[in-house]
Amino acid sequence: MEKELWIGKRRVEKPVLQGGMGVGISLGNLAGSVAANGGVGIISAAQIGFREPDFDTNTEEANVRAMHSEYAKARKLAPEGVIGFNIMVAMRHYEHYVKEAVQAGADLIVSGAGLPMDLPAIAGKAKTALAPIVSSERSARLILKYWEKKYQRLPDLVVIEGPQAGGHLGFSPEQLAEYVQEKKKNFDEEVTRIITTVKEFAQKAKMSIPVALAGGIDSREAACHAFALGADAIQVATRFVTTEECDADIRYKQAYIQAKETDIVITKSPVGMPGRAILNPFLKKVQNGEQIPHSKCHGCLKNCKPSEIPYCITDALIHAAKGETDQALLFCGANAWKAKKIQTVREVMEEMLGDEL
Template sequence: MEATNRVTQLLQIQLPVIQAGMVWASGWKLASAVSNAGGLGIIGAGSMYPEVLKQHIIDCKAATDKPFGVNLPLLYPDIEAHIQTIIDYQVPVVFTSAGNPKTYTSRLKQHGITVVHVVSSSKFALKAQEAGCDAVVAEGFEAGGHNGREETTTMVLIPAVRQHISIPLIAAGGIATGRQMLAAMALGADAVQIGSRFVCSEEASSHLAFKQAIVAAREGDTQLSMKKAVPVRLLKNQFFEQVQQLEWAGASEQDLNQLLGHGRAKKGMFEGNLEEGELEIGQVSALIQDIQPAAAIVQEIWEECKQAAREVSLLLN
């Protein structure tokens, strides 16, 4: 089970399937399971203190001899400590997001680290390429968690970005199945990054109650909110309704941040408080039917992608 293209060669992985580094869900257990299955597992550093990240990297290295990565939001308050940990422990791949890729890309690459930056538009994809990034993740409006302000859907974003850059392109946002993976690659992507589907894996550190809520979700159960602060797609619950009421009343960024407070995402996604917590998940939650081992998810997506390619080939003959 192996595919060869620009992304698999760049990342030294078997399959062009990348697990997103989601906060409160992507620890070493999930990352190592995805890497062992042939994809690229990623540790989500955004919700980790420096010492916690260090231990997750150590544990991931003990659990897999395959490449894995760390997702690093550039707005993280103690980012220098994370950068040094990544360098000290020779993490092979870093996915950066939420910031200027120029800030750390050259420093990371000096240590032999492959750098991929997450973008929401062609303009930012070009900036990432100019900053020396090895690849970009173009993430569409359908994605869960923190989102771009442009609200460009994946089906529009991927071909637009493909026209503007020459480095490898990874598609994200609204992708959870093999058929969606094939569609993204037909639009110009070299690989896909998948978040929501892996939140519902057995190895994800997200709370079981949150996983069950995702499985129960249907179309329209998520919505982008907090646009005046940091746009984020949420599963609708009591907290979401409070945000919506504030937004309808013309709330300021300060008002929204005050409601958000501290620890709201942890309360929802990690501790399982489904009413008062922030439940970040993508639109594609409507297609997720069960909780599976990460390896089964990788295999199912890849096999379905190949089957869909065969079916499409027959349609075109």
């Protein structure tokens, strides 16, 4: 079965979008490797410059330099591949990072953690494809209608992120309880509604808007189910963490391999957003109400108030990327505990797609 996927004017050989994982988990090596194997490689812009010597004193510019260097690294690995950035709406300096991604030559910008209502204005007339992340039909319709009316354009791709995804989640704690813990609702119904809405706008505009489904897609069976629902592609993140090519420290990868199903928990980030992570000594301290001392503010999230937070998410995620796992926030997807070994990107993609795609 052939499944042709176009994002903007770029043809994608295999319908796999690698999810953006910050801080420092999906950088140039992972993104370039996925793109070189026919998928879409995504670099996370979130505090991407954490290894730059002036990160503590000049965070914004350190991040910008790292965006360009990591993109160049990915492009060297995949000269003809499709490579983009994940840039969260919730980030401070969001507009600056979007413009730098365009300037770097990104094929695609994926944007969530908030509604990217004005992304077309920020990206301007660049050829970079734009992809909002949505978790409900309501948010999808809102973005499509707004972009169509105000900017006379529609997304080049829509990413649907379900409740089994990792990191920050686009659901309230109550919704997560319904979808995941109590299993009272089937997210498939919402996926169908979103895809129907996207097709409605696409048909009216006489264009194609592919849809990628994300969240808990960790096997060929899950991938086939996503395609059966009408998705044109799958977004995969957690499975790529335990690959040789992933930019994270080996100890971060081992934390996934060692995790049990009961270790995967829903937590609250310092700015109140729910997220999914591995229960470890750091998270136990947070759950017990301990205040974790933090470094000088690095200006990561717009709504963060350093004097009021229980811990610094930048500090915690940098610890994760460096492999200091007992002091880290270990973001992960719902099925991270299923990882049993380190594989290559090619092996993961072959397992996900089989011989049919």
